[in-house]
Amino acid sequence: MLYLVATPIGNLGDISQRALDTLRTADIIASEDTRHTGLMLKRFEIDKPQLSFHEHNEQRAVGRIIEMLHSGQTVALVSDAGTPGISDPGFTVVRRCIEENLPFSMIPGPSAFVMALVLSGLPSHAFTFRGFAPRKSGARKRFLAIDQHSPHTLIFYESPHRVKELMEDARDVYGDRRAALANDLTKLFERVDRGTLSELIALIDKQPIRGEYVLVVEGQSGRAEELVAE
Secondary structure (H helix, E strand, C coil), X not given: CEEEECXXXXXXXXXXXXXXXXXXXXXXXXXXXXXXXXHHHHHCCCCXXXXXXXXXXXXXXXXXXXXXXXXXXXXXXXXXXXXXXXXXXXXXXXXXXXXXXXXXXXXXXXXXXXXXXXXXXXXXXXXXXXXXXXXXXXXXXXXXXXXXCCXXXXXXEECCCCHHHHHHHHHHHHCCCEEEEEECCCCCCCEEEEEEHHHHHHHXXXXXXXXXXXXXXXXXXXXXXXXHHC
């Protein structure tokens, strides 16, 4: 059996009992970063072998995981934080399990984009999660333009080094829409700033830059709220 196990996005107190039970009973844990996961396992006194499973070795690691499943082993798959398969490795091994009729399930838990959406104050009944945008501005703007006329709230992940550029390009493509910028969710310095994209761009220079960000942007002309009213 393969289990995709959601783990805390910051605060270790958010791990579920089912997640801990699954990690303790698995034969092996496939980890995006074995050192990072090792610290979490040590915190909860879990001693299990780990298999490195990240974007640079995903195809090879998937083959090994499939072999283990065929041999009757139980594999727990975790990412650095949050839910595996959401902007993290996991999708390819799920597809292989489907193709080879191997059993799999998941242990649900934290996801940064859901928390950021709820805390943003923007419409949450219809949204589009876009993950990480391309690194270069031209490609990033083309990526953003795909949803230029969508009425749905848009959600993006970004690193601290490119979050300002993402917001600037979003303003160029979408106009100066309402938005929210979430950082350090569930951690001691958790922060969610709300305002227009221009206001958030001006604010980011005054903040310490750390951790990954979640940017939430309203849909075109706030149409999501209009559609619900109809």
